[in-house]
Amino acid sequence: MPYITPLMPAYPELFLLVMVCVILVVDLFVSDDNRIVTYALTQFALAGCLAITFLTSSAQPAYTFSGMFVDDLMSDVLKLLVYAGVMMMLVYSRAYVAARGLFRGEFFMLVLFATLGMMIMISANHLLTLYLGLELQALSLYSMVALQRDSAVATEAAMKYFVLGALASGMLLYGMSMLYGATGTLEITRLAEIIFYGVARDVVLVFALVFIVAGLGFKLGAVPFHMWVPDVYHGAPTAVTLFIGSAPKLAAFAFIMRLLVQGLGAERLVEEWQQMLIVMAVLSLAIGNITAIAQTNLKRMLAYSTIGHMGFLLLGILSGDLIGYGAGMFYVVVYVLMNLGSFGMIMVLSRSGFEAENLEDFKGLNARNPWYAFMMLLLMFSMAGVPPTVGFYAKLSVLQAVINAGYVWLAVIAVLFSLIGAFYYLRLVKLMYFDASQDTAPIEPHGDVRMLMSANGLAMLVFGIMPEPLMALCIDSIQASL
């Protein structure tokens, strides 16, 4: 029997894998002074993936590799955003990693491997590939956190991340094995069909669901599975923190959509996971926003704010309808943009031997450089959800979805905690504009960073004034994929 697999839907993944191998070999022949070649090749690989994904995208879902791989509109849109996020991260972090001796081939290699893992997760239609993609991404991230060997904080963070990540993977895998036991299949579309027509043992399904939601909570960093987030965000080199906080969140969103919504989206199961997500969302909003107030380290503060933002993402998903999923996706995209900008700013202000990671380091930024202070102001306003910026619209659309689903009390709680959260974002704005600067070193990033930072900050305003195209894209892509 001839066995022919259509490879076209998986062209971006194949291209990236080939490029990774090419870069791996080329990097061996490049001297340390010319490491920029590796950097350029990495950017070229990502740009190539971007072009291929864009040119081969279609609204019609295409399956290949015996139903293990799916290429639909949601995967295309999310992949394009992942490439963009990784490329931005590389631009922001180039000077930073070069100053810290991390500008090595392995850094780019691991970034590309993690990206490949994210792409595999986004396009997975099989629990096996979903899990393998997750591991590929996670293993690359663990080692990236530990890449700065001489830093004790980074090593500790990597250790914590690794141990807790392994625990979460174990839980996820246990839940998946129970799903297999209950339904006899690992393919997500088949799984959904079998569950829809009713299986004999709903108890096993619910049991599996508990483990899967716990595993997902770990990966997202939602309370009560959030313990690793502050330490990892704080301990990792800022470039790696930026990476962990950006593109993987898009992949995590895809993971939830594939597993919870597509695989376990039968009505009687939705009720079950809705309850669990409500608990996780409320706790994340509360602990994330309240604990962030007490932080003096900006990276730690942003880590707690991430926990709060993940609460909002869960709110969108637990609404359980198209509007809710669309709002969730919009929120993740906006969150990734804000995250790229704010960690990027930390790297812009850092220089060799100095990390601008404390709140005091931002004092009087307006006097030192009004334009960057204004960009940071836009980013912080967006995180807090102040109206003309896009963060406001993202929060608003999630709240609308929650109210539509009939959870008015949840929306009230979310608004209350956002108000509390606004305090620490605005405190940073106050420090930048009204306090005297202690640091007078000039801020001179490369031209590409300057342009990107301006674009990133202004995007907060542009999307805030015209959110409709992005929102429509999110809702359309999810509609075409469900």
Added chain:
Amino acid sequence: MTFQTSVFYAFSAILILAALGVITSRNPVHAALLLVLAFFTSAAIWMQLQAEFLAIALVLVYVGAVMVLFLFVVMMLDINLARLREGFLNYLPLGALVALLLVAEMIIILGGRYAGFADMPAPPPLPAGYSNTKELGRLVYTEYVYPFEIAAVILLVAIVAAIALTLRRRKQSKYIDPARQINVRREDRVRIVSMPSEKRD
């Protein structure tokens, strides 16, 4: 009792005795050797289940590679046995409790409603010429080629990460570049000094 079941019981008995020996023997080398025996017998039981690939893989990978490494390490390390055995009685009640819990859990699972023997009937016997290994190979390279390749990529990540995390140039390293070592000429190393002969006093 058919021939097959009697063989099964014989192997199971050896397996259990060997496993007991692993945890009770005083000498770590004996324990490692008994573990090899346990692996061999479980491979034989797998063979009875018509899973010949798994049986061979177990022998090759665990007995052939892992256990040899284990024995090597055990022989290299000078383990203080008396220290290891300290406080054995203190832990006994806790250990017994854990063992009891495990047995109870096994009974609940195997006899329970959700995953009992009734739910998992024995598969029908396979035809005579059926090759497990061939089937596995066919599936891995056709239907499961995608996850198989991803697993390969994960191993590549492991290599890259291991090198990135551990390799660094040490200043006090005695490493010599082989190319330079080979290209050494006599003139670089040996200096012939001509000096007048001296008288021994």
